[in-house]
Amino acid sequence: MKKLPLKVEKRLQLRKQENSLRSLGICSDMVDLSSNDYLGFSSSLAIFRQAERILQDKDVLKNGATGSRLLTGNHKLYGFAEEYLSDFHNADAALIFNSGYDANLGFFGSVPQKGDVILYDELSHASIRDGISLSKAQAYKFRHNDLQDLEEKILRLRKNEETEVYVVTEAVFSMDGDIPDLRALMELSKRLNFLLVIDEAHSTGVIGTRGKGPLQELGLEKEVFARILTFGKALGAHGAAILGSKELEQYLINFSRSFIYTTALPPHSVATIIAAYQHLNSEGAEKVEALSKNIGLFNSQVVKLGLENKFIKSTSAVHSCIIPGNEAVKKVAAKLQKQGFDVKPILSPTVPEGKERLRFCLHSYNTPQEVQSALSLLADLI
Template identity: 40%
Template sequence: MKWIEEELSSLADLSLLRTLRESAPVPNRPGYTMRNGQMLLNLASNDYLGLAQHPVIIESMREKLLIDGAGSGASRLVTGNGEQYARLEEALAAWQNSEASLVFANGYMANSSVISALVGRGDVVFSDQLNHASIVDGVVLSRAEHARYRHNDTEHLKVLLRKHRNKRRKLIVTDAVFSMDGDHAHLRELVSLKNEFGAMLMVDEAHSGGMFGSCGEGLCHELGLQNEVDVHMGTFSKAFGVYGAYVCGSRNLIRWLINKARALIYSTALPPSLIAGISTALTFVQTEHWRRERLRSSSWLFRSSLSEAGFHIADGDTPIIPLIVGDNAAALRFSALLEQEGIAAVAIRPPSVPSGTARIRFSLSAAHTEQELVDATRCIRRIGYQLGVLRA
């Protein structure tokens, strides 16, 4: 196994080595994290609506834990499908205005197993080049042909659709909001191409669910396209502040996934306490509109402040705000200096992003105050000058 040591050394030389670091929530201080005894403003979490430490969600989980125990004990197709699953899935389907829904253990398992349930050898998947790794791995597992189109380049996608128009099944799949860039997929154009070429369309709302739509349904609803999407996937681990994932669609789609989605069939069901927490979080996502409003306002403030400071920040309306540094080592140094100043913001490097685009990925929460974000941007600006990312 000597080769492992050599490969790890090579990764370290390229500033690409990853390590695990301990973090912990700060009681009664949402929007912060504790690391090495230091309380840090958490600008790295996906807890977009600030629900991860909500006392009502925690209490609902505690109550269910005491009643039904720690685990579900089996897969959903054996004995793990408690009655709380049916109530949650009915609520999710009503929220998404779909016929049915299905809960999965997490987003990675949902994407990887849904894609491989829908397509196989002789089929083709059209996937944006910046789609999440779970989508890429789902295509690989499916054994379908993988036709990757340039990021948000619908003309390139059209060329590929023409090339493969005679394939048995065609699936277009995209993130709604891209996790490392914070920009939107061109969903209207994708719907048009889906209809023109007789393809299926799957949209991953992991980073847009909870934040878009009148009740947090996601970007598809915000654009009025929900009835044009064949497979609507989202997660509970981000805006919901809990854990898990869901797929919404037709009754026949859900029946098919129950029979063919391997991650559902061969995985132990989520514990009852977690289903209770998700159900409670769904209520807050639907009703506490002020969280979306604050997040949108905070995102605009943070973006504009960094742009005015001289950083190249792309326009957008999401809480994912990448600051492109370029060099891997420089991105790591930027992150380390931010931590010294009391800010948690992670350096994102290849293969999570394309080579030469290492960045600090800032991710905001409704739990952050305006003053906290103003102070943070001042600190980021100082470090930008210190590292030469900004020029005087």
């Protein structure tokens, strides 16, 4: 095989020097404090069997979709799933994409137009940033959860009434686990007349009644231009959806390249989405409550052990303990893992230098003893 080009090889060597080289690992049998499977749905036998029943009942017995949704891949499960999603999330329409990454690429790469302005929270996910990079609109970041900074930038950047402004944030931030002031953000959107886009990847299934998310819990879902959901986290499945108006759905079908030019999800994936939502809407609601109790326990233990100054404040399933330096945070993570707790270090450049961290992801199936033991060990280590 030919060697890597010199410039590419240098980039790889730099990662090694910075102690930030990534590699693929194998899933372990340690106590899970790192996965996005917040409700344990990915291993639910009930959901697995329900997905099979849906395929049988709808007579969709195929392994693959056979093409894009605009060609041969739009099997009948899509319509059933999208109707269920729009009803559950109180939206006019839902359009399923192959992943959250695809949804963000497709939305930001097609909807904002030349002459428009996109303002995004500085801690927005990489998929949002990559989608924005495909847009012809001008894009600027605003300080994390800082609505005053956002307002000042909008007033400065809006050239005239024809300039459409899109503001992008997350309902729960994936690395910090915090939640923006959604009510204040909504009031600002009404006053300054901008289009609000919310990524709900880490809030769906976690927050609110039956995991419907903070926007629905506050009754604000109809005021948002677009919501982006993913199913690979609390729903334990795969894929994503964009919620919005019927007109937005029609536009995305016609202009979103990541939707148009890809093979559709196979029937089993869509059946699993349906089964997961049906479970969430019934007995799965108990899992949401169990997760909420573990989040409360985790926060109380952080206070009890005097670790408040180490953790970013969070009421979600994601909790980050700041341990600056790639080498330092990797050492603490390794010691936790040696004791049977799967806690992952998050290194720079994924997060800013000096903000390296241990990222704890809580689940409905974590026991109180597991939560308490992991934090007690962490307190001893740092």
